Amino acid sequence: METLKAKVRTEQGTHKARRLRKTGTIPGVLYGHGEKTVSISMDTHDISLAISRGERLLELDLEGGRSNVLVKKVQYDPFGKDILHVDFTRVDLDELVEVQVPVTLRGTPAGAAEGGVLHQNFAQVKIRCKVKDIPDDIRVSVAEMKVNDRIYMRDMKLPDGSTLLEDKDAILCALSVVAEEIVEPVAGAEVAEVVASAEPEVIGEKKREEAEAAEASEKASEKAEKKAEKKAEKE
Amino acid sequence: MSLMPKRVLHRKQQRGRMKGLASRGNTVSFGEYGLQSQDTAWVTARQLEACRVAATHYLHREGRIYIRVFPDKPITKKPMETRMGTGKGEVEEWVAVVKPGMILFEVAGVDENTAKGAFSRMAAKLPVSCRMVHRRLAARKGA
Numbered sequence: 001m002e003t004l005k006a007k008v009r010t011e012q013g014t015h016k017a018r019r020l021r022k023t024g025t026i027p028g029v030l031y032g033h034g035e036k037t038v039s040i041s042m043d044t045h046d047i048s049l050a051i052s053r054g055e056r057l058l059e060l061d062l063e064g065g066r067s068n069v070l071v072k073k074v075q076y077d078p079f080g081k082d083i084l085h086v087d088f089t090r091v092d093l094d095e096l097v098e099v100q101v102p103v104t105l106r107g108t109p110a111g112a113a114e115g116g117v118l119h120q121n122f123a124q125v126k127i128r129c130k131v132k133d134i135p136d137d138i139r140v141s142v143a144e145m146k147v148n149d150r151i152y153m154r155d156m157k158l159p160d161g162s163t164l165l166e167d168k169d170a171i172l173c174a175l176s177v178v179a180e181e182i183v184e185p186v187a188g189a190e191v192a193e194v195v196a197s198a199e200p201e202v203i204g205e206k207k208r209e210e211a212e213a214a215e216a217s218e219k220a221s222e223k224a225e226k227k228a229e230k231k232a233e234k235e
Numbered sequence: 236m237s238l239m240p241k242r243v244l245h246r247k248q249q250r251g252r253m254k255g256l257a258s259r260g261n262t263v264s265f266g267e268y269g270l271q272s273q274d275t276a277w278v279t280a281r282q283l284e285a286c287r288v289a290a291t292h293y294l295h296r297e298g299r300i301y302i303r304v305f306p307d308k309p310i311t312k313k314p315m316e317t318r319m320g321t322g323k324g325e326v327e328e329w330v331a332v333v334k335p336g337m338i339l340f341e342v343a344g345v346d347e348n349t350a351k352g353a354f355s356r357m358a359a360k361l362p363v364s365c366r367m368v369h370r371r372l373a374a375r376k377g378a
Binding site for chain 1: 239240241242243244245246256257258261262267271273296297298299326335336343344368370371
């Protein structure tokens with residue numbers, strides 16, 4: 001477990017956090033276990049290195065006081081490069097926690113030679129396990145998969161003491177053959193139709209047109225009635 | 236056939252401004268690798284279609300391509316040698332407003348080098364500079 005040095009942060013708010021980031025430190029927050037929430041700051045290089053290594057359980061050295069913490073949430077800039085903020089939660093090593101764990105598919109499917117393409121529906125799954133037993137990833141062998149085979153969530157082998165918190169009947173991955181696109185030749189008249197229908201339907205315009213047409217037909221019928229009445233009067 | 240909406244609220248739109256970075260659509264969500272825009276631009280439906288065709292051809296129907304942007308903005312143009320006035324021109328094309336950080340395409344089910352090749356072919360068809368990004372998973376050792 002890596003040790004991360006942090007300081008208690010007194011300055012809060014967007015502008016102060018931005019100023020802090022310019023000095024090579026990242027703002028963060030520490031909470032959990034019913035204790036007081038503490039705003040902290042840590043060195044950008046240290047936390048970036050720890051997160052890039054995939055560490056999720058750290059020992060936080062907060063001005064001398066050490067505690068085990070779990071990285072709960074990491075906020076990135078819009079480009080996904082720089083870390084903006086990190087959330088830590090206090091944990092005991094024997095405590096049960098809910099975490100997202102990546103799923104790694106191992107091997108080349110047997111059906112790949114027949115044109116099968118492997119589709120992974122879940123890149124990570126949520127499990128409940130002890131903090132000290134959090135796996136780096138869950139490995140699933142796909143080597144024996146044939147075309148149209150599926151692996152369900154329930155087929156995954158989880159580490160001892162872990163519980164899956166996903167729908168067990170969901171499909172984790174499937175090997176299917178991609179159907180070829182059939183491009184039919186379009187006749188001249190059909191081309192004209194396609195071009196004419198290339199404009200999208202305007203919401204509300206159809207109703208307005210219908211209303212206008214109904215109004216026009218009403219007026220016409222009224223006129224016809226009046227004419228008929230006049231004729232009758234003359235006669 | 237190029238992408239365009241089936242139904243719209245207004246036939247024509249004003250040009251609008253393209254300021255700021257992408258606050259949404261900036262993470263790889265469906266595939267393993269993504270093509271991220273570094274600039275701001277209008278990407279036309281025709282350019283998106285060209286990218287899709289180039290990538291499909293390169294991948295030989297392997298893997299899966301996800302298009303993360305949709306051209307929902309109509310762009311009008313007046314005919315050539317027309318005097319100004321007499322109202323707004325007719326809709327010429329449909330574009331997607333792309334901001335820096337936005338993920339334009341994603342690829343799944345192929346190795347990294349193949350995805351890189353597909354993305355380089357896609358990037359050549361686009362009016363923005365792009366970079367390839369990986370899907371960010373929950374903490375993984377050695378990743």
